[in-house]
Amino acid sequence: MINLTLFRRLLRGHRIRLAVGLAVVVVWSLLFPVIYKAFQDSIAGKPIPPGAGNFSSLAGTISVGFIHPISIALFGILSAGLTVGALSGERQRGTLELLLSRPLSRRKILLTMLLEGLVGAALVSLAYIVGTVLGAQIAGVTDQLAFEQLPILWVYGALFWGMFATIGIATSGSFDNTAPSMAITVSFIMANYIIEVIGSFWDVVEPYRFLSLFNHFSPVDLLNGTVDSSSALIFGVVALIAAGWALYIFPRRDLAAPN
């Protein structure tokens, strides 16, 4: 199914991006329990101000961090960002030639590159949770953290961003250079995010929020143990469609000599 030699080389090629990115995610995510504690201290003994929303609970604050635009960028770079340039980037640089001259089927190459994206999604989701736990320790709010729910949050986070990594490999296998695959993947993520955000305050768009994949990813519900497992099914189906397309189109493409 996959080639370990190629997988190790892919990880090695992205090691700096992964190391720096994961470190940034840990630091970024540990801020949210600290912000939560600071907020709670500032309103101690007072009624919760209107608009405080998710910041009224630790689970809500962590959830805000999980879908914050900066988090979206970080998660995207470390999951879909690994796959979107995987095949098209090798093609653009001319290195796919030699890779394909080895006894590896195109499907095996594609699945190995997809695995790297899935590992990236799993690691970035784990880094966020590690940062959250560290932040809770620093802020002294570990008693409010639902530790038993963290594994399910990790699984859903990995699945959610793994889905975008799969879309990344599907676009990557469809083009000869990275620009169009990057544009399509980023546009897809942005469109989903914008529908969700705009739909949260604009009645006209609100009925269409269910179309956004972000609408089905609710860290606060996961932390509160009220998750609807159909969202996992949705992420899985979207990922399977993307993977199916990639496995169909890439082996059938003509790979002419690079310019």
Next chain:
Amino acid sequence: MSNSFAIQTRALSKHYGRTGEIKALNAVDLEIKEGELFGFLGPNGAGKSTAIRTLLGFLHPTAGSATVLGLDIVKDSVEIRRRVGYLPSGFAVYDYMSGREYLDHMRALSGRPSLLRHRVMEALELSDAILKRPVRDYSRGMRQKIGVVQALETDPELLILDEPSEGLDPLMQRSLQELLLERVAAGRTVFFSSHLISEVERICNRVAIVRGGKLVALETVETLVRFQRRRVDALVARKPTRLTSLAGVFSVKVAPEGKSGYRISCEAESAAVPKLIARLQTSGLRDLLIEAASLEEAFMSYYGDARHSSGAVQVFPEVAEVKKTLPKAAAKRAVAKRAPAKKSPTKKAAPKKSAAKKRSSR
């Protein structure tokens, strides 16, 4: 050389465009025997790389079929690549790796042991110190050497090399040629494309010339050269008559040369040379130089001569004529008899005291 084929194509075609109007490869029939060193010639865009990429499964043929080492290029692509060493044109590497890491990585992906790395490194003057440096610091030629090493080091049964001399200096080109000859001597097959006609002429058993996606010539180097027109330069005492009426004699130019007579220059097919000499002798032949044909001239005749644009596989006219009328073995003998030997392509019928002009077509 074995009788089984390392590469065999049957009407192999690759067309592009919505209606297949761009014929990058058009009904190519090719048979390369195991143990052959086969040259593939043609300018940019002629279809060389398309043919190679189709054989390796990078491109899907529009029509026709092909086998590599007896395996179907569509069904058995992975197995073919297990047994083939490949060097693409414009070879690219992972810049963050050192030369050694790159070679180790490519060898590991091939799943075969490295048998010839040290021999190839030695021939191409690649030291361990060089291999420790990051590939991004390598010159163009150095990268090409790494490409040659990765293609040859596992001692594959078949080497497919697309412009292997690209970026190498003349000394290294010669070393590479020696390496390829070594592999062929060890029973391996080499199929390579090149712009360097002299390289192909020097080391190849047979050569194919492609033009516009079609195979326009497929012969041994010797045959291609043998049937190429000779350039004739003669000095005669009297102005010759009716030279242009001789069959197989072209581009005749006659110019007076002081008191010594007339300078004749023309091109002649090999079969016409004896009659031409006889005609010149009747005009008082004083000096004669017949230049050896080169593969480059044969190649250029296909690209400079519209007569060959029909695209069908063409052997030279004399060969085609003999092959049509005689059984295979008899045709071979007849062709050999009609053609002058390659080793003595220059005929001199000049008086003893005349000084031969030295020219080089290469």
